[in-house]
Structure formats: C-alpha cells, structure tokens
Amino acid sequence: MNQEGVDLERSLGYLLKEASSVLRSAMEEVLRPLGMSVTHYSCLELLAQRPGLSNSELARGAFVTRQSMNVLLQNLEREGYVTRPAEAPVGKVLPTRLTPRGRRSLEKATVAVRSVEVRMLAGMTETEQSGAFRILQSMIHSLRDGNAGA
Amino acid sequence: MNQEGVDLERSLGYLLKEASSVLRSAMEEVLRPLGMSVTHYSCLELLAQRPGLSNSELARGAFVTRQSMNVLLQNLEREGYVTRPAEAPVGKVLPTRLTPRGRRSLEKATVAVRSVEVRMLAGMTETEQSGAFRILQSMIHSLRDGNAGA
DNA sequence: CTCTTCGTGTCAGCTTTCTGACACAGGTCA
DNA sequence: TGACCTGTGTCAGAAAGCTGACACGAAGAG
Numbered sequence: 136m137n138q139e140g141v142d143l144e145r146s147l148g149y150l151l152k153e154a155s156s157v158l159r160s161a162m163e164e165v166l167r168p169l170g171m172s173v174t175h176y177s178c179l180e181l182l183a184q185r186p187g188l189s190n191s192e193l194a195r196g197a198f199v200t201r202q203s204m205n206v207l208l209q210n211l212e213r214e215g216y217v218t219r220p221a222e223a224p225v226g227k228v229l230p231t232r233l234t235p236r237g238r239r240s241l242e243k244a245t246v247a248v249r250s251v252e253v254r255m256l257a258g259m260t261e262t263e264q265s266g267a268f269r270i271l272q273s274m275i276h277s278l279r280d281g282n283a284g285a
Numbered sequence: 286m287n288q289e290g291v292d293l294e295r296s297l298g299y300l301l302k303e304a305s306s307v308l309r310s311a312m313e314e315v316l317r318p319l320g321m322s323v324t325h326y327s328c329l330e331l332l333a334q335r336p337g338l339s340n341s342e343l344a345r346g347a348f349v350t351r352q353s354m355n356v357l358l359q360n361l362e363r364e365g366y367v368t369r370p371a372e373a374p375v376g377k378v379l380p381t382r383l384t385p386r387g388r389r390s391l392e393k394a395t396v397a398v399r400s401v402e403v404r405m406l407a408g409m410t411e412t413e414q415s416g417a418f419r420i421l422q423s424m425i426h427s428l429r430d431g432n433a434g435a
Numbered sequence: 436c437t438c439t440t441c442g443t444g445t446c447a448g449c450t451t452t453c454t455g456a457c458a459c460a461g462g463t464c465a
Numbered sequence: 466t467g468a469c470c471t472g473t474g475t476c477a478g479a480a481a482g483c484t485g486a487c488a489c490g491a492a493g494a495g
Contacts, residue, residue, distance in 0.1 A: 147414065148308055148402045150421045155305035156348040157428045158298055174451090191473060198306040203452050205475070226460050227473045252298045257427045259420065264297065267420045270413055271300045277407045278307045324481085341443060353482050355445070376490050377443045 151274075158255065165247040171240070174199060176248060178207060179233065179241040182217065187230035216240060301424075308405065315397040321390070324349060326398060328357060329383065329391040332367065337380035366390060 162173050177197040181188060188196070194204035208231060211217045216237035219229045233241065256264060312323050327347040331338060338346070344354035358381060361367045366387035369379045383391065406414060 146402060147417060147421070148312075148398075148405065150418060150425075151301075151305055151308055152348060154421045154425050155301055157425050158301060161428045162298075172451090189473075190475095198302060199451095200453060201474075202454085202476090206451085223460085223474090227475095228460090229474075248298075251428070252296060255298065255424050255428050259423055263416075263420055263423075266413075266416055267297060267424075268300060270409065270417045270420070271297070271304045273409055273413075274304050274405050274417075275300075275307050278311045278401070278405050322481090339443075340445095349481090350483060351444075352446090352484085356481085373444090373490090377445095377488095378490095379444075 158251070161251045161254070162248060165251055166244060169240070169244055169247065171244055174203075174207060175211070176241075176244045178204065178211065179216065179237055179244065180248075182231060182233045183238065183241055186232050189228045189230060193231065211237070308401070311401045311404070312398060315401055316394060319390070319394055319397065321394055324353075324357060325361070326391075326394045328354070328361065329366065329387060329394065330398075332381060332383045333388065333391055336382050339378045339380060341378075343381065361387070 159173060162176070166173065166176055174197050178193055181193055181196045185192075190205050190208055191201045193208070194201040197204060208217065208219070212219055215234055217231050218234055219231050223229055259267070309323060312326070316323065316326055324347050328343055331343055331346045335342075340355055340358055341351045343358070344351040347354060358367065358369070362369055365384055367381050368384055369381050373379055409417070
C-alpha cells in the first residue's frame with residue numbers, strides 16, 4: 136500500500152469533508168441494524184423536536200431536496216412511522232407528526248446515534264467542544280453570506 | 286414560514302453535517318460554470334498532488350467507493366483529462382496521471398475552490414483556524430478508532 | 436512450494452438523490 | 466380588485482453513488 140504520511144492537503148475544507156464522511160459512516164454502521172438510514176433518522180429526530188413540520192421544512196433540516204424528503208415521507212407514512220393529514224388544513228402545507236411507533240423507533244436510534252457522538256467527542260475538553268461549535272457556526276455563516284452575495 | 290430561533294439541535298454532529306452541506310453547495314456553485322463536480326475536482330486535485338495514484342487510492346481520497354471512482358475515471362480518460370496505461374505495469378494497479386489538458390482544467394478549478402475556502406475562513410483568526418484543524422482531526426481519529434474497535 | 440489473506444479492477448443491478456417542470460395557495464403592493 | 470412573487474407539494478426523468486460478486490495478482494505463513 137501507499138500510505139506514506141504525505142500531507143495530502145492542509146485544507147480545512149478537505150478535513151471538513153473527511154470528518155463528515157467518517158461521521159456518516161459511523162452513523163450508518165449503528166443505524167443499519169435498526170433498518171434505518173441517516174436521512175431516515177434525521178427526519179424522525181426533527182419531527183420529535185418540532186412536531187408538525189412540513190415536507191419542505193424537513194428537507195431543509197435534513198439537507199436534502201424536498202423531492203427526496205417526499206419519497207422518504209411516503210415510505211415512513213406507509214410503514215406507519217409518521218402521519219400526514221389527507222387534506223392541507225391551510226395552504227398546501229401538510230404538517231407531519233410522529234406516530235407512537237415512530238417515537239419508539241426513534242428512541243432506539245437516538246441511543247445509537249448518541250453513542251457515536253460521544254465517541255466523536257472523546258478526548259476533547261469542554262472548552263474545545265464549545266470552540267468547535269463556534270468555529271463550525273462561523274464557517275456556515277461565512278459561506279451562507281457569501282453564497283447570497285455572489 | 287416557521288423559522289423561529291428554535292435551537293434545533295445543540296449537536297456537534299448536526300452542525301458538522303450542516304457545515305459540510307453548505308461547503309459542498311458552495312463548491313458546486315463555483316465548479317458548475319466549469320462543468321465540474323466536486324468529486325471530479327477532488328480526483329484531479331489528488332492526482333496533481335500525488336501523480337500515479339490508483340483507482341482505489343483515489344476513491345479513498347475522495348470518499349467514494351472504487352466503483353464510483355472507476356466510472357468517473359473512465360469519463361475523465363475518454364475526455365482526455367487523465368491517462369491510464371492499458372496494461373498494469375505491476376499487479377492489477379493502473380497508475381493514473383493528469384494530461385496537460387487535465388492540468389489546465391484543474392488550474393481554473395483550484396482558483397474557484399480556493400476562493401470558497403477563503404470565504405469560509407473569513408472572520409477566523411490564525412489561532413482559530415489551527416484550532417479547527419486540530420479539533421477536526423481529533424474527531425476523525427476518535428471515530429475511526431472506535432469504528433475499528435466496534 | 437502451497438495455501439491463505441489482502442488489495443485491486445471490473446461487471447451488474449439497485450437505491451438514493453438530484454434537476455426540471457407544473458399547478459396551486461398565500462401574502463404584498465399598486 | 467388584480468398582478469406579482471414566494472413557498473409548497475408533486476410528477477417525471479436522469480445522474481450519482483452504493484452493495485454484491487467475481488477473478489486476478491502480490492505478499493506472507495505454514
């Protein structure tokens with residue numbers, strides 16, 4: 136193999152992508168035994184924290200398009216994890232809610248995901264963690280602003 | 286809209302995913318005019334820094350499977366951006382190299398991507414940047430270790 | 436030398452996600 | 466009131482990525 140310690144890149148962007156990739160893999164690994172994907176879990180978690188979210192809002196929260204979230208929601212609804220009214224109470228927005236089954240399913244997943252997050256933060260002090268939080272928010276803010284301005 | 290400042294999640298994992306998503310969008314935006322995707326760019330950049338990488342090594346560096354990288358390489362080869370020997374000089378490994386055309390194409394892309402990275406780091410001190418670097422590496426290391434151990 | 440293990444390139448099929456497009460609801464403003 | 470713009474849900478097609486599987490070469494263990 137050719138894994139000499141070449142410094143590949145000193146780029147923070149590359150490192151961010153790598154971290155995200157490793158995190159995603161770790162989450163997939165613990166969610167697979169539960170028959171759940173990352174987007175699947177994200178959707179349920181969002182609904183638990185903010186009941187009644189619409190399809191589009193869920194999509195934004197899970198960082199996918201509303202079309203993708205829509206197919207996921209249709210599956211979740213068919214399998215009885217979430218409920219959507221047949222008719223929109225106002226406008227076209229269909230507020231989605233967890234069913235008891237969805238809530239139970241989410242509980243197991245939350246435990247699994249939390250263990251991954253704990254593992255990720257191992258070896259970091261409280262100060263470092265809040266520093267990481269602030270730094271990531273700064274990156275997001277800077278990119279979003281520039282994005283709108285460009 | 287329903288964008289009250291609900292604290293959605295205090296999770297570093299969520300924030301990491303968000304940052305990665307925003308970064309990806311920003312990169313896609315500046316690469317699209319050049320007819321290039323993020324994976325496409327990653328592949329070329331890796332080859333510039335480490336000429337002769339194999340398909341599998343490129344896949345690992347770009348965080349995709351070798352199968353995905355293989356179809357990308359076939360396209361890049363057909364369009365004249367990279368070259369691979371018809372026969373493996375040793376084993377089955379086909380070392381890939383940039384053509385002059387690939388190098389020219391990469392130069393423009395590098396400028397575009399660097400501008401995104403500069404924008405991302407705007408408002409961060411040198412100290413914060415090196416702190417971010419260390420923190421991200423710590424996360425990656427912790428997740429990788431646990432991954433192997435699990 | 437033989438066997439086992441590991442990494443590699445590649446074929447096939449499938450899943451997920453995305454882009455493009457349409458009609459409709461609600462708010463704003465003249 | 467009517468025009469305009471934004472956000473939404475949804476349909477259809479295409480692109481990108483993944484899993485599973487196979488055969489082959491290299492390297493190490495016995």
